Amino acid sequence: MKPWILGLTGGIGSGKSAVAEHFVDLGVHLIDADHAARWVVEPGRPALARIAEHFGPTVLQADGTLDRGALRSRVFQDAEQRRWLESLLHPLIGEEIVSYLAQAKSPYAILVSPLLIESGQHRLTQRVLVVDAPEQLQLQRTMRRDKASEEQVRAILQAQAHREERLRHADDVLINDRDLPWLRSEVERLHHFYLTLRGGQP
Structure with a gap:
């Protein structure tokens, strides 16, 4: 069931x-959407590569992880860029949530x-x-x-x-x-x- x-x-x-x-x-069993949003942009995940490709290397930190502050300031001022980012991330976050919740035993x-x-x-x-x-x-x-x-x-x-x-x-x-x-x-x-x-x- x-x-x-x-x-x-x-x-x-x-x-x-x-x-x-x-x-x-x-x-x-519980999932936090904020955590799912973090998982989808971890190094090695396709979303991070797409973000770096689109916004350039300035949104990455030296260790290859996402520089949230840099990304935030880029999309904060530009509604079009924010929409691009949301259309990339929202479906991925949704998939992450659905697959995690499907494993619930409760x-x-x-x-x-x-x-x-x-x-x-x-x-x-x-x-x-x-x-x-x-x-x-x-x-x-x-x-x-x-x-x-x-x-x-x-x-x-x-x-x-x-x-x-x-x-x-x-x-x-x-x-x-x-x-x-x-x-x-x-x-x-x-x-x-x-x-x-x-x-x-x-």
Whole structure:
């Protein structure tokens, strides 16, 4: 029986990493889209060669690995180059995610992605869980965690999918505005519910 896929997302500072960790503790197979995005550009993978060919050697570090900062500054200023990069990477990241999730031994598996909705990765899932938190709490948590200023965090909040858009795609919403023991008990409650589902739908 192939596992069904739960998409897990949430804004910065919402607590989605804490939620993801607890699902893993409960034995659920999980892949982080950010990790998949890193794997596809590792040395020896075709994507890295294509990127170097397209942008030139300045996007590589001396050891042959991708210089993310250099690449970011190239695509940040140029929408056309960004689209080229996305059209190369998105399908590869999708394949990486799908093949990894297909190996799952748990009844369902989780795809964690901060950009689940924006990137279209929610199309790989049968159900979406959004971890949400009041904006003030998101700000406080992120400023504390990243030692960032309020302006920096607000800019990231602006750039991420708006809360309404995320919630519109959600099958389940976990409002994370209490303490960790409470959060864990909520994850366990959802986990037991998910175990009763076939293909992600009741």
